[in-house]
Every structure is written in C-alpha cells, then in structure tokens.
Amino acid sequence: MRQIILDTETTGLSAQNGDRLIEFAGVEMIDRRLTGNNLHLFVDPERDIPEEAIAIHGITPEKLKKENAQVFAAVAQQITEYISGAELVIHNASFDVGFLDMEFTRLGMPIVDQITSKVTDTLQMARERYPGQKNSLDALCTRLEVDRSKRVLHGALIDCELLAEVYLAMTRSQFSLVDELVTPNGNSQKQELANYQRLNHEALAVIAPTLTELAEHEAYLAALDKVVSGQCLWRSWEHKGKDLPV
Incomplete structure (x- = not known):
C-alpha cells in the first residue's frame, strides 16, 4: 500500500x-x-x-x-x-x-x-x-x-x-500489532512478532514457587472450587495441559 x-x-x-x-x-x-x-x-x-x-x-x-x-x-x-x-x-x-x-x-x-x-x-x-x-x-x-x-x-x-x-x-x-511490525529483513509480519516474543520471553528469569506458596495456591483453588460448586476454570486448564492464562 x-x-x-x-x-x-x-x-x-x-x-x-x-x-x-x-x-x-x-x-x-x-x-x-x-x-x-x-x-x-x-x-x-x-x-x-x-x-x-x-x-x-x-x-x-x-x-x-x-x-x-x-x-x-x-x-x-x-x-x-x-x-x-x-x-x-x-x-x-x-x-x-x-x-x-x-x-x-x-x-x-x-x-x-x-x-x-x-x-x-x-x-x-x-x-x-x-x-x-x-x-x-x-x-x-x-x-x-x-x-x-x-x-x-x-x-x-x-x-x-x-x-x-x-x-x-x-x-x-x-x-493490529502485527501490521505495525514490518521490518526490512525479509521476515513476514507474523514471523517478526514471534521472534520478538521469543527473544523477550527467553530473557525473563523463571522463579519457581516455594512449597509454602504452592500450598497457599492449592488452598486458594480449593476455595474457588467451593464457590463454583465444582472445578474452577484454572483446574480445567491445568487438566488439559495448556499454557495457563495470565
């Protein structure tokens, strides 16, 4: 254009x-x-x-x-x-x-x-x-x-x-954001966005939760289960093995 x-x-x-x-x-x-x-x-x-x-x-x-x-x-x-x-x-x-x-x-x-x-x-x-x-x-x-x-x-x-x-x-x-990420290196717009995300994610430090934090997280999920009278949405995502929403 x-x-x-x-x-x-x-x-x-x-x-x-x-x-x-x-x-x-x-x-x-x-x-x-x-x-x-x-x-x-x-x-x-x-x-x-x-x-x-x-x-x-x-x-x-x-x-x-x-x-x-x-x-x-x-x-x-x-x-x-x-x-x-x-x-x-x-x-x-x-x-x-x-x-x-x-x-x-x-x-x-x-x-x-x-x-x-x-x-x-x-x-x-x-x-x-x-x-x-x-x-x-x-x-x-x-x-x-x-x-x-x-x-x-x-x-x-x-x-x-x-x-x-x-x-x-x-x-x-x-x-969209993809439309904005046009660069002269020959990559497609979607490829540029994927590269940008990969490079930035790789730079993030990953800090594992402590046992205490895991126990508190489980107690919180149990309380959510009671509120919805079943399984909360977070557990359904864990069950399917998908990346959890943030």
Whole structure:
C-alpha cells in the first residue's frame, strides 16, 4: 500500500482567481512505514506573492530565487510520476487538489483523480472522529500528542511530516500489532512478532514457587472450587495441559 502524504503552499486561497502554487511536498509511506523517498520542490509562481501569504508560510521571491525555483511546467512531470498510482493523504484535500488540478489543466495534463488511486482527506476524518472540536493540523497535533515544536511557519515539508504522524495516530486502531511490525529483513509480519516474543520471553528469569506458596495456591483453588460448586476454570486448564492464562 503506497501512500503519499501531501501538502502545498500557494500565493493565496483561490486557484480559480489567479493564485498559483509555490511549494510542493510529498512524503512517501509504504505499508504504514515512512520510506524516506520524499519530494520537496519550490515553484516559481510567475506572479507576485501577497504579503498576507508570506506572513503564513514565509516564502518570498528572494527565497524562491535562492532555492532556484522552477516554473510548474518544468516540474509537472516529476510530480505526476511521484504521485502516480498512490493514495494521497491530505489535510483539507480539496484545497491542495484544486491547486494541483489547476496547474495540470493549464498544461493540458491529466488531473489528480486521473493519476492517483485515491485521495484521503484527514480533515474530513478528523471532523467525523472529533465532531464539534477544532481539527486544524495544530489542534490535531496537540490532541494526539504529536510534537510540532519545529513548526514555526506553515511549510509544506514539515506539515507533511506532522500529518504523517497524525494520520498514523488516527488510524492506528484499524490495524493490529502485527501490521505495525514490518521490518526490512525479509521476515513476514507474523514471523517478526514471534521472534520478538521469543527473544523477550527467553530473557525473563523463571522463579519457581516455594512449597509454602504452592500450598497457599492449592488452598486458594480449593476455595474457588467451593464457590463454583465444582472445578474452577484454572483446574480445567491445568487438566488439559495448556499454557495457563495470565
């Protein structure tokens, strides 16, 4: 399962009224594991950047020049290949997808829905899970105890990294412990869990009970037998020779 945690920064709020994309970031996750295969690009918007936008993300024309930002036409194919076939995970997806679709359409290229497998909106997920509460990325980081101390301004890459942690936290209950234990050594998930349990159990010291403790245990079981007017559950497990529950 290949997912791209995606975020953009723009010159303003309206893709339909002349605002343009100025930063793109994607963080790749496969089977709920970050791979390090990230894509981060600054984009020359071919227009001015309003001061109110700069106050939010801190991206100035001077910064774009320093980062050697290229126009979208020069990076469009790179972005398309990066997100192709993946599920996109975006906070307030309609905003970012709207800008990407606008940029792709200007070049006569396929839009997001035509090149990706699915778009998941974490803002919609959060609204369903936490109705009536604030569900901004900052609010979710606080609620889910995700460290955002490095986030001073909005930035596409740092926001992707934070959103990846938020998404994993919000969806963790949907997956078993086995799903979390994916390692690059070639073992299956169940084999990894078995190895983990074996190694940790072997390290435990085994302390045999004393005769006094055994006698007290037997007296306790006898009292349980009287309460249930028969054989207590513990004795039935001992009788079958199974590992006793803890």
